[in-house]
Amino acid sequence: MLAEYLPILIFLTLGVGLSFVLLFVGLLLGPHKPDDAKNSPYECGFDEFGNSRMRFDVRYYLVAILFIIFDLEIAFMFPWAIVLDSIGTQGFVAMAIFLVLLTVGFAYEWKKGALEWD
């Protein structure tokens, strides 16, 4: 059974290999004439001002945290969804309760304005 995963390993290796080969071809065929103006960060022609490692909106961070919760939730539901046929009423009700709890948390976030962008 594990032999079925060999093509995937080879495919990933080839994928990385192909990407590097393409980059290498680009480096080989393209010119290489760096100068100060060309190598500066692009800011529509102006000299750069300030640092680009700036602070970012905390909401991006919030979205990432919410993402982790829901993505775990999805990973948690995968095995449940497959065996849904054989776990009967008990399994179904258990997941329904879990989903309701999750929805309560989601409603709280919504109410608190964690999902607002303006």
Next chain:
Amino acid sequence: MIEFIMTIWGWFYPEIQTILIIVFKIIIIVLPLMLAVAYLTFAERKIIGFMQMRIGPNRVGPRGWLQPIADTVKLMLKEIIFPAQSNKFLFILAPVLSLTPALAAWAVIPFSDTMILSDIDAGLLYILALTSLGVYGVLIAGWASNSKYAYLGAMRAAAQIISYEIAMGFALVGVLMASGSLNLGDIVDAQSGGLFHWFFIPLFPLFFIYFIAGVAETNRAPFDMAEGESEIVAGFHVEYSGMAFALFFLAEYANMILISALTSVMFLGGWQSPIAGFGDSIFWFFTKTSLFLLLFLWFRATFPRYRYDQIMRLGWKVFLPITIAWLFILGLAIYFKLPPWFA
């Protein structure tokens, strides 16, 4: 000649032979994929051209058919600029991290009954894992460039991609519930019996959400906020040029084709013909995939760009509640064995 090749073939160890056969199969998948990407860009310019009463590119070769080749050659001959303040290692790693998952995900796509490179039982899980990796390429590119536009674009793109991944993941759970298997071939088999047995009917909201979320995942119009030309120029790949840019470009279009193929496999019965048992073949798979690709282009020609708060609202406040509600309804339908899908 053939005998000669067979003799040389016989010299290899059986393990090496197995690996060579797999490499050959991978080339058979990747080469047409690259060609499809090249001509998808051509189709995009032509189709959107005609939608806007223009004729699109028509100068290179007969009716412009060599345009993608010319574009490729041009990108190869351009200089790859490394910004002075960038983190060189991450800067070069980011496009690789973008392209590799977009290619490797094709390992488990069932093109037809028998044409599948790696028929693994965790196919859908593999797809979910690999498509999630794409966001690293975007984030690392934005960070490594050390440029304000790239940074802002990467932040927006990353938040958007992970937001829509939730809706996508829940849609996948729905497909799993309906088919009872993670194996993509089994998912197609679970839809056998003609047009009305395909999952897009019982799972219609999930089908709709999956495809729209797919458009958002690939950062395509109308969700191309992350590279909104009119404000942050090109977003996370603003500092990339030449082949390094081409890798992001390849990844974006390979992902478009991947999303289209996945949608047709999971919701439109993959290789199955609309009439039960009548001419199931790879032809149908390609037809359905092309249909969704056309939709991608059509969206771009039709819809104006969303505002960022609208994108986030659609993902979190519309798609997420609908998918959760529909999973519950679907659970009930499966529990009561609703015919004809879950009987």
